[in-house]
Amino acid sequence: MFSKHITGWALSTSLLLYACQGNHPQQAAATNTADHAAINDSLNHMMLIPGGTFTMGANDAEARKDEQPRHTVTVDSFWMDEHEVTNAEFAVFVKATGYITTAEKPISKEELMQQLPPGSPEPDSSMLQPGSLVFAPPSHAVPLDDVSQWWSFVLGASWQHPGGPNTNLDGKAQLPVVHISWDDAQAFAKWAGKRLPTEAEWEYAARGGLKDQPYPWGTEALTEGKTKANTWNGHFPYQNTQTDGFAGLAPVKSYAPNGYGLYDMSGNVWEWCADWYDSRYYQQADNNNNPKGPASGYDPDDPAAPKHTIRGGSFMCTDEYCSGYRVTARMKTSPESGLENLGFRCVKDK
Secondary structure, X not given: OOOOOOOOOOHHHHHHHOOOXXXXXXXXXXXXXXXHHHHHHHHOOEEEEOOEEEEEOOOOOOOOHHHOOOEEEEEOOEEXXXXXXXXXXXXXXXXXXXXXXXXXXXXXXXXHHHXXXXXXXXXXXXXXXXXXXXXXXXXXXXXXXXXXXXXEEEEOOOOOOOOOOOXXXXXOOOOEOOOOOHXXXXXHHHHOOOEOOOHHHHHHHHHOOOOOOOEOOEOXXXXXXXXXXXXXXXXXXXXXXXXXXXXXXXXXXXXXXXXXXXXXXXXXXXXXXXXXXXXXXXXHOOOOEOOOOOOOOEOOOOOOOOOEEEEOOOOOOOOOOOOOOOOOOOEEEOOOOOEOOEEOOOEEEO
């Protein structure tokens, strides 16, 4: 989704995509994991996803190269959060542990310079302060191959201040928590006695028991019939008709669930998976029984930066741009990334 080597993008915007090695999840408070699970389940009920065998990937006109070839995968039964983790849930975790997210930590200039391409200018010290990437739509049409046209690195942006330091969570308890790095999601999951889903589990669950359908609801186009998901309506990124009812994030459970009772498996926010992203993985996969993904990440667009897979699309997805709301669509971003349209949900072994 994002790369270290973003041509024409100001260095300040890309700072968030590199984390100093010290930005690892701190130890959660040593309290009963079962209590955490009980508290969390009262806020986010878990649905039992019955195990089975399915065909993963796509070969239709929409399919990208990294979604091919289609291959048979078997997953065991597991539990999955019925909706994306909310601000209310994450606040309970932070209150219990004192956890500080990646976006809330300063960035080390020395470690950053080690990761930037040779010859990169030193960043201004002000841009080493905590912050995250915020959606800043332009007022006119822009080239869709230049993400700097709609993303801005904002100092002070974090899960508690999703639009920047002058914003807060008032009235947003039931919105998905955002500006969450992979490390942050892992820390929450461990505290709650859960884990992040594998990419295979995520796709299997998103299908909701349907066979070979492009969306969690079946085959009907996103723009036809009843509103089905929180995506971009209009011309991205400058015109949003809001025909789905929201300009940005929507409260969880705003749209009908899929066949497994899961909400927002398409749209709203991208969701972290446990797996590393490798564009070649489907061509090389040799274990299709509860696969855990590749041993390391590989992105041909940015081979120096390993990334994790994210799934499901977001409120910014549209047929004009990414169509990430298809159940087979794969996207990737660096584990340190925090974005205004990136969150997660958890799973648990049966």
